[in-house]
Amino acid sequence: MKIAAPKGTRDILPGEITAWQHVEQVFAEICGRFGYQEIRIPTFEQTGLFQRGVGNTTDIVQKEMYTFEDKGGRSMSLRPEGTAGVVRSFLENGMASWPSPVRLFYNITAFRYENVQKGRYREFHQFGCEAFGASGPAIDAELISLLQLYFQTLGLSRTSLHISSIGCPVCRESYLEVLKKFLQPHLDRLCTDCQERFVKNPMRIIDCKEAVCRGITRDAPAQLDHICSDCQRHFQGLCDNLDSLGLDYIIDRKIVRGLDYYTRTVFEFISENVGTQGTICGGGRYDGLVAAMGGPPTPGIGFALGVERLLMELAAQRVQLPQPAPPTVYLAVTGSMEQQAASLCFALRRAGVRAQTDLLDRSLKAQMKHAGKSGAQFVLVLGPDELAAGTTQLRSLLRENVTAVVRLADLPDLLCGLQDRPAAEQDKIIDDYASTSAI
């Protein structure tokens, strides 16, 4: 049997790894500015954690978890998302007694057994933030501003922010009555999925994509218009905060969430470049979650950002991302001088220089070819003559007529100075060296 990567997983190869490192580093840096601290949680947890924390009735838990029994007979599951594990850690480590609000961020892989399509994988990466202990709308706006700053710093534009409020358990109850009353007369015209939803989860009917259902729900009452006065005040506060921060948003009555402990603020960053999965980042408030998991009543809010989708969006918007750094210098070796070349190469590397040399006993011509293809900026030849004289010619592979005769002993300092400098500065450093070295 041929071994291949499991369906829905993929290798991240050296050519793209710098893009990943970049989005990771910028995310960590921005989070740090906002006071969010990194947390690392287990890749798998007791299955019961996700049943409670994600919701036993959700598709994620019912159909999509990688669940297995360990050798002790305990049911374990690979995490399908990050929030449940973070909340578990929050409780287990007594973070309720830490100074409030507790702000955490994470960078994880998550696993869902789903059919694969654009922007959706079985193993995928998420960045996320969770903030515990702040109930007012200020932290909602702060979290959204963190994301805006992050996207802006990466160079992303044209990604729209959609917000809404899904109220609290109290006002949701009465809204469901209103919604059901509205839908009842049209029930037989809804699609079969929606007829099931009418019993299971009526709110989902609102974002059904069937034309018939869309026609019916166009004038359906929206959750946002049926929230209680406390929830209204919270949502208004969020809008005011976003306005004063100068952040644009779209009030989107069609955003829905299924679970009881998701409350009030919901938001999504949506793009048109990630297939039908337009959501790059989804978040919201979960004031009931910590209590539902057995902790003290603690308000919380968070988001999860799909890294693969983010990178797709960056590519679609043609944002330039860092490329792997090529070697600064390639040492071509002739005349059985491999040992001496290797020790000079090591000296250069100790000095901080990205240096490569031939290890395959190739001809000089082949080494030059290889140096050119490696993207090395400079090349120098090391043979019996050079070692006897203690000097070699340093030559640019990128620019004509940029050369200098260099003492072997000066190479580490000189190349360290040249590394990652603009061409003009490199030329000047080489000129200065040539005029002062007196060779």
Place this chain on the structure above:
RNA sequence: GUGGGAUUAGCUCAGUUGGUUAGAGUGCCAGAUUGUGGCUCUGGAAGUCGUGGGUUCGAUUCCCAUAUCCCACCCCA
């Protein structure tokens, strides 16, 4: 779980109305008079034509199944 398209060299793809040793481009390796890349030329390695069955004298080609990839439904980041 459901539906559509795809699968031939490391990569991007031709091709065979079913017929000897299956092709190109690119990449890789080597060479074009003795120690200097990129351009050009020459040569080489590399494919059980996704896998398993079936039809046939003969299958990479036709049929069935299956796997994987891409896209969509469901759902979600």
